[in-house]
Amino acid sequence: MAKVVQCVPNFSEGINLDVVDRIAACFKDKAGVTLMGVEPDRDYNRTVVTVIGDPDAVVKAVVEAVGVATELIDMRKQKGEHPRMGATDVVPFIPIKDMTVDDCIEISKTVAKEINEKYGIPIFLYENSASAPNRIALPDIRKGQFEGMGEKIKLPEWAPDYGKAEIHPSAGVTAVGSRMALVAFNINLDTQNVDIAKKIAMAIRGSSGGFKFIQAGPAEIKEKNIMQVTMNIKNYKKNPVYRVYETVKMEAKKYGVAVLGSEIIGALPLEAVSESLEYYLGLEEGLNGKIIETKLID
Amino acid sequence: MAKVVQCVPNFSEGINLDVVDRIAACFKDKAGVTLMGVEPDRDYNRTVVTVIGDPDAVVKAVVEAVGVATELIDMRKQKGEHPRMGATDVVPFIPIKDMTVDDCIEISKTVAKEINEKYGIPIFLYENSASAPNRIALPDIRKGQFEGMGEKIKLPEWAPDYGKAEIHPSAGVTAVGSRMALVAFNINLDTQNVDIAKKIAMAIRGSSGGFKFIQAGPAEIKEKNIMQVTMNIKNYKKNPVYRVYETVKMEAKKYGVAVLGSEIIGALPLEAVSESLEYYLGLEEGLNGKIIETKLID
Numbered sequence: 001m002a003k004v005v006q007c008v009p010n011f012s013e014g015i016n017l018d019v020v021d022r023i024a025a026c027f028k029d030k031a032g033v034t035l036m037g038v039e040p041d042r043d044y045n046r047t048v049v050t051v052i053g054d055p056d057a058v059v060k061a062v063v064e065a066v067g068v069a070t071e072l073i074d075m076r077k078q079k080g081e082h083p084r085m086g087a088t089d090v091v092p093f094i095p096i097k098d099m100t101v102d103d104c105i106e107i108s109k110t111v112a113k114e115i116n117e118k119y120g121i122p123i124f125l126y127e128n129s130a131s132a133p134n135r136i137a138l139p140d141i142r143k144g145q146f147e148g149m150g151e152k153i154k155l156p157e158w159a160p161d162y163g164k165a166e167i168h169p170s171a172g173v174t175a176v177g178s179r180m181a182l183v184a185f186n187i188n189l190d191t192q193n194v195d196i197a198k199k200i201a202m203a204i205r206g207s208s209g210g211f212k213f214i215q216a217g218p219a220e221i222k223e224k225n226i227m228q229v230t231m232n233i234k235n236y237k238k239n240p241v242y243r244v245y246e247t248v249k250m251e252a253k254k255y256g257v258a259v260l261g262s263e264i265i266g267a268l269p270l271e272a273v274s275e276s277l278e279y280y281l282g283l284e285e286g287l288n289g290k291i292i293e294t295k296l297i298d
Numbered sequence: 299m300a301k302v303v304q305c306v307p308n309f310s311e312g313i314n315l316d317v318v319d320r321i322a323a324c325f326k327d328k329a330g331v332t333l334m335g336v337e338p339d340r341d342y343n344r345t346v347v348t349v350i351g352d353p354d355a356v357v358k359a360v361v362e363a364v365g366v367a368t369e370l371i372d373m374r375k376q377k378g379e380h381p382r383m384g385a386t387d388v389v390p391f392i393p394i395k396d397m398t399v400d401d402c403i404e405i406s407k408t409v410a411k412e413i414n415e416k417y418g419i420p421i422f423l424y425e426n427s428a429s430a431p432n433r434i435a436l437p438d439i440r441k442g443q444f445e446g447m448g449e450k451i452k453l454p455e456w457a458p459d460y461g462k463a464e465i466h467p468s469a470g471v472t473a474v475g476s477r478m479a480l481v482a483f484n485i486n487l488d489t490q491n492v493d494i495a496k497k498i499a500m501a502i503r504g505s506s507g508g509f510k511f512i513q514a515g516p517a518e519i520k521e522k523n524i525m526q527v528t529m530n531i532k533n534y535k536k537n538p539v540y541r542v543y544e545t546v547k548m549e550a551k552k553y554g555v556a557v558l559g560s561e562i563i564g565a566l567p568l569e570a571v572s573e574s575l576e577y578y579l580g581l582e583e584g585l586n587g588k589i590i591e592t593k594l595i596d
Contacts, residue, residue: 006590036587052590096592181592188582245579261580267590277571280578281543282559284486289334292304292350292565294394294479 004097005107006052006181007062008266010089011069012078014040014047019072024049026065032057039265043221045080046089048184050266052096055107062091063114066174070119074170075146081219082230085142085149086121086172092179104178105129112162112176121168122153122160126177131161138175139207139215146172183233183241183272184265186219187248188226190258194218197227200251204244205231211239211247226260236269242276302395303353303405304479305360306564308387309345309367310376312338317370318345324363330355337563341519343378344387346482348564350394353405360389361412364472368417372468373444379517380528383440383447384419384470390477402476403427410460410474417469420451420461424475429459436473437505437513444470481531481539481570482563484517485546486524488556492516495525498549502542503529509537509545524558534567540574 013019020040027035032054040047049065051058066088073087091111093104105128112123130136134157144152149172152158153165160173167173189197197218202208205216216231229248233239249259274287311317318338325333330352338345347363349356364386371385389409391402403426410421428434432455442450447470450456451463458471465471487495495516500506503514514529527546531537547557572585 036590050588096590181590241579259580261582263581263583264585264588266588268585268588270589270591273571273575273585273589276579277575281539281574282557283561284559285561287562287566287571290562290564290566291568291571292334292394292479293568 002097003055003099003103004052005055005058005099005104006050006094006096006267007058007091008048008050008094009062009065009091011047011049011065011073012045012075012080012084012087012089013069013073014042014045014080020047022072023047023065023068026068027051027061030057030061033061036267041082042223043080044082044219045078046082046084048265052267055099055103059107059111062111063118066091066115066121067119070121070168070171075172076170078146081221083139083142083145084172085144085146086168086174087170088115088121088174089142090126090138091115091174091176092127093177094179094181096181101128101178101180108176108178115174115176116162119168119171120163121171122163122166122173124173124175125161126175127179129177132157137215141175149173180235181267181269183236183268185231185233185241185244185262186265187229187231187245187262188221188224188260189229189252190260191227191255192220192225193255193257194220194227196252196255196257197229199255200248201229201231203251204229204247211244213239214244236272236275240275240279241272242279300395301353301397301401302350303356303397303402304348304350304392304394304565305356305389306346306348306392307360307363307389309347309363309371310343310373310378310382310385310387311367311371312340312343312345312378320370321345321363321366322347324366325349325359328355328359331359335564339380340521341378341517342380343376344380344382346563350565353397353401357405357409360409361416364389364413364419365417368419368466368469373470374468376444381437381440381443382470383442383444384466384472385468386413386419386472387440388424388436388473388475389413390425390475392477392479394479399426399476399478406474406476413472413474414460417466418461419466419469420458420464420471422471422473423459424473425477427475430455435513439473447471478533479565479567481534481566483529483531483539483542483560484563485527485529485543485560486519486522486558487527487550488558489525489553490518490523491553492518492525494550494553494555495527497553498546499527499529501549502527502545509542511537512542534570534573538573538577539570540577
């Protein structure tokens, strides 16, 4: 079986769609690369790209895209709802088929080195690739954001893994790493009150005593005049999607706020899908091995 | 892309697991054939086999399995909760990849002819393969079941498509055809009252004025001391799984009966999975193209 890697680079531009298109173009019509999704968010001012394919081909396209982002995104002028520290904010590699986590760690280091050498951006290795415990979690690395990174990077414990202790003037810094598949999940709340969204996020996230593998925070969705609980589910087996969704519904009731719906950003592993549907339909035998993808020519 | 066909033969034995094993063996270790599921049901006294693969390889294995069923199952002694008319009750072929419905109709006719010639079982072509409107729906063909089939088959409008107008003494008759993927879905009710299960089945099935693409009936699950609404969802786009499940929950309330859960028999198309999960999570953008199957070696 051929190796398949997934990469989900996040770029700090979600408003100027010309820039988004130029970044996305790096992943189109490339042999061995399948572009699964390009999801710009206006309020976040951020675009999540989801790509899978042959490791070498994916790496090449990603490095090219980071170059385009470095050229076109100026973090000194960038504002958005989503925390960020670089034009290319984060580049995770996820093993999909016939690969180990170690394979992905190796890929992440190759890419980190290449990005630093080509574009002069300092790189933090994170998650499975992290060189120290304080830089495993992306929110810890990103704390202080672009504006605080110039100072932070000079602290001995925050020296970058690749490059000098000096941010790229317009592109900031970038985190690169290997991680397991996660679920990026946002839940929409029918309120404009950021405190309510924050309290709900705190009720579910591990760092505030909630579910261990949830990272969550509030975000304002101006386009829709609502608030959102934006989260990463870092282990969807331990903290399944349905449980998080139903818990947010439960907590929202406390504030008399309706849950309007949700969205998945990027890919959703089939296992996570079937686990949640099993819950909702009370499927006693489960769906393991039963799901079939059809593709008809008629 | 290589052609992939699915076949879901139903055999009228779900109690004697030696017989089930001997039937299942016809699909094991055959090049080009993947056995997805073997699901015997004691109360139904019926086994659903789900297999996909290369059309020629699947056809060969199916014909072999029908031979085993013909040899080992005697319908004169067979009793069960599920309506049936033959040792091999029904053999549907479903296009999965790079195939048309017409391809499957052709396959069904080849198999029908071969089963009749090899084992002397009269065959009705059904669904997309049907030779007349009165034999499109399987329940219409099966009405009267094995016990009534000896008389029925002699009526001019029920002459078999292959073979003489005379049932096989022990194996009865078999329906073979091409159909689109359907969802075989059973919902468990916490009651022993068959009338309640029947009334709920009637509320949801097309033939009684319910959802157009639902075939449903009551069944007693003695093993669990409960009743079941057993159904086929013949078009899961028009009558999605979540809607049927929630409607049964709604109707069950009327009788003060709890819905205990459900089960999928055979395969569930990925589209049907995502459609239902989209409903339960209120996924605004849907899951189209987002679901990814991971297979790690670590």
